[in-house]
Amino acid sequence: MAVNLKQLAELLGLSQTTVSRALNGFPEVNAETRQRVLQAVRETGYRPNRAAQRLATGKAYSIGMVMPIAPGIDSDVHFGEFLAGLAEEAVKHDFHFVLNPSAPEDEEVTFRRLAASGNVDALFLAYMRANDPRIAMLKSLSIPFVVHGRSIGESRDYPFLDIDNTSAFYDATRLLIQLGHQRIALINGPEYLAFSIRRKKGMLRALAEHGLSLDEALVQHSLMTDEHGYRSMQPFLQHANPPTAVLCSSTVLALGAVRAINQAGLKIGDDISLIAHDDVLPMLKPENFSVPLTTTRSSLRAAGARIATRLIGGILKRGDYPEQELWRAELIVRASTGPAPQK
Amino acid sequence: MAVNLKQLAELLGLSQTTVSRALNGFPEVNAETRQRVLQAVRETGYRPNRAAQRLATGKAYSIGMVMPIAPGIDSDVHFGEFLAGLAEEAVKHDFHFVLNPSAPEDEEVTFRRLAASGNVDALFLAYMRANDPRIAMLKSLSIPFVVHGRSIGESRDYPFLDIDNTSAFYDATRLLIQLGHQRIALINGPEYLAFSIRRKKGMLRALAEHGLSLDEALVQHSLMTDEHGYRSMQPFLQHANPPTAVLCSSTVLALGAVRAINQAGLKIGDDISLIAHDDVLPMLKPENFSVPLTTTRSSLRAAGARIATRLIGGILKRGDYPEQELWRAELIVRASTGPAPQK
DNA sequence: ACGGATATCCAAAGCGCTTTGGGAGGAATC
DNA sequence: GATTCCTCCCAAAGCGCTTTGGATATCCGT
Numbered sequence A, B: 001m002a003v004n005l006k007q008l009a010e011l012l013g014l015s016q017t018t019v020s021r022a023l024n025g026f027p028e029v030n031a032e033t034r035q036r037v038l039q040a041v042r043e044t045g046y047r048p049n050r051a052a053q054r055l056a057t058g059k060a061y062s063i064g065m066v067m068p069i070a071p072g073i074d075s076d077v078h079f080g081e082f083l084a085g086l087a088e089e090a091v092k093h094d095f096h097f098v099l100n101p102s103a104p105e106d107e108e109v110t111f112r113r114l115a116a117s118g119n120v121d122a123l124f125l126a127y128m129r130a131n132d133p134r135i136a137m138l139k140s141l142s143i144p145f146v147v148h149g150r151s152i153g154e155s156r157d158y159p160f161l162d163i164d165n166t167s168a169f170y171d172a173t174r175l176l177i178q179l180g181h182q183r184i185a186l187i188n189g190p191e192y193l194a195f196s197i198r199r200k201k202g203m204l205r206a207l208a209e210h211g212l213s214l215d216e217a218l219v220q221h222s223l224m225t226d227e228h229g230y231r232s233m234q235p236f237l238q239h240a241n242p243p244t245a246v247l248c249s250s251t252v253l254a255l256g257a258v259r260a261i262n263q264a265g266l267k268i269g270d271d272i273s274l275i276a277h278d279d280v281l282p283m284l285k286p287e288n289f290s291v292p293l294t295t296t297r298s299s300l301r302a303a304g305a306r307i308a309t310r311l312i313g314g315i316l317k318r319g320d321y322p323e324q325e326l327w328r329a330e331l332i333v334r335a336s337t338g339p340a341p342q343k
Numbered sequence C: 001a002c003g004g005a006t007a008t009c010c011a012a013a014g015c016g017c018t019t020t021g022g023g024a025g026g027a028a029t030c
Numbered sequence D: 001g002a003t004t005c006c007t008c009c010c011a012a013a014g015c016g017c018t019t020t021g022g023a024t025a026t027c028c029g030t
Helices: A005-012 A016-023 A031-044 A050-057 A077-092 A104-117 A133-140 A165-178 A194-209 A226-238 A251-263 A300-316 B005-012 B016-023 B031-044 B050-057 B077-092 B104-117 B133-140 B165-178 B194-209 B226-238 B251-263 B300-316
Strands: A062-068 A096-102 A122-125 A145-148 A160-163 A184-188 A219-221 A245-248 A273-278 A294-297 A324-327 A330-332 B062-068 B096-102 B122-125 B145-148 B160-163 B184-188 B219-221 B245-248 B273-278 B294-297 B324-327 B330-332
Touching: A005 A016, A005 A031, A016 A031, A050 B050, A062 A104, A062 A300, A062 B077, A077 A096, A077 A300, A077 B062, A077 B077, A077 B096, A096 A104, A096 B077, A104 A122, A104 A133, A122 A133, A122 A300, A145 A300, A160 A165, A160 A300, A165 A184, A165 A194, A165 A245, A165 A273, A165 A294, A165 A330, A184 A194, A184 A226, A184 A251, A219 A226, A226 A245, A226 A251, A226 B226, A226 B251, A245 A251, A251 A273, A251 B226, B005 B016, B005 B031, B016 B031, B062 B104, B062 B300, B077 B096, B077 B300, B096 B104, B104 B122, B104 B133, B122 B133, B122 B300, B145 B300, B160 B165, B160 B300, B165 B184, B165 B194, B165 B245, B165 B273, B165 B294, B165 B330, B184 B194, B184 B226, B184 B251, B219 B226, B226 B245, B226 B251, B245 B251, B251 B273
Parallel strands: A062 A096, A062 A122, A122 A145, A145 A160, A160 A324, A184 A219, A184 A245, A245 A273, A273 A294, B062 B096, B062 B122, B122 B145, B145 B160, B160 B324, B184 B219, B184 B245, B245 B273, B273 B294
Antiparallel strands: A096 B096, A294 A330, B294 B330
């Protein structure tokens, strides 16, 4: 059924060498010949045998990923979404994933083993922290890698894809300020993660520019579950001087926050404004909230796919991808934001 | 650095054939010789090249998995945990995973493509429903597979690993009845999933045996998030004739249920008893609840690992695993169950 | 018209493993 | 003592691809 190189070459009256070269984009093959080859590939449905390629090239055609299994990271709703993007893209190119579950304390060993195993051509890194030691480690491993997110305080000389968290929350905060809000609360992700730090920074910057400051009593850091959103919001509402607006680092957090707000009998977009970061989780669309949510939006799945593309492109030496990408999140205004209530 | 078969054979003064046979457990090799080979492997750290093995044997050494990306299934907290078990075990044997994200409507195509690609030696199936059509399909694909869970209404002639959901909830219900409870509520997983159906069945059976019945007003089916646990519990509590006990299909659901109960000012284990099914999620231990939870316990991660073991064993034709396994969940009594309150 | 580029193509040698098809030597059989 | 049968081992042929090291033919300027 399935043809191989040899048969394809025979069929074309060419040598395996030439066919191989034609397929792999070598220059020393006639343009017309290449077209013939490509045509034959289409007709026969020829697909190179990956095992043979691996053996001949020494490439693994797979990318390694250390799957964090620490409490509160694994099983994270966002993880699955990102993974889906990554996997979807990888599968298109017939690349495999090597998932290595690992507790944080074993991560270094796991990375080293993975890099040394020859089973992966590249590694991928996520859940960046400030001054993340894993970057230096990966650099020393002499294996290509791409980071999702970026560290803080490290030199920037490593490949990453991140969204501009600072700007996202800066923009969101500025909008709230323009609407007259002065007391704004923040329900953020885990304190040690870089994106949380940046989002807070963006918020602080916008506040500072308008002579406002952030009341630390109105800041909560936690895992990104709706439960935590709820628990974080409640004390804010009971505060002697409650906020008139709140920023959430995820629509999942917002889910809980909204519940707490409803329960307090307040009206969203009216009594209190809310902006959440939207990772575009298919199960949780901000427009489907009882009051549609104003969000800063950036697709997590798209990020996964893009990282896969870059990793694969790097391995195959195809295309030329920027080493560093910073995606801008879109600020999308819906009904959950409104002018600050008059006292 | 890394030795290969040839070098290893030379070192031992044997042929590649013999060394290969010794390693792969062929009978026609002297026991003593085999020991020498094994010893040499230990000393040199020899690891066979997977690409070469793949090429020579035609085996892929990887197992395929269609990752459901439907709303409410993907990103499920439980999915990551199961995946971790699967991956952990696979990595030990140097097996890869091929994750294929797919929407339910594309699943069949995805399975077929995967099976035909030659990239996987076996498939794995989860989230079983009643009369699940995927089983017949997989059987027709002539590729080994193992099912996590089991269907209902199908003949049982396929390999699966499941927990005895019926017994688990039967046992739990019986305990509650013995404690004097008569009105018991159920917060279950999605209605179409086989495990939900079986758990309800187990509950019904125990009730029936004691001349009790289930009030459908006290049954909720939903995604297994704490949010849904909360939302499901609330109406129960507001019922004219509220339950004195409740069964939850997951500790995640219990999280929300507990919150609703607390909020209603009731005391768990006293005013109302609660038993939850515990998948042994590392982030959510039943003993850490404010009132430690009585649970039916069965580790999801262990199930993942076991399935990987069986799949890999089957591919390598090593070991002899039962085709069908039904794990019994343990009923562990903690403080959330107590005698029914006297009226 | 001729040496030297230049453009195209090919034969063959691996990559590291498994597996086929023996072969040597000693034990068992008749 | 000749034949058969095990036991244990080996040489060599792939698996399907990439890549090295030429070949051959065409084309150029002089």
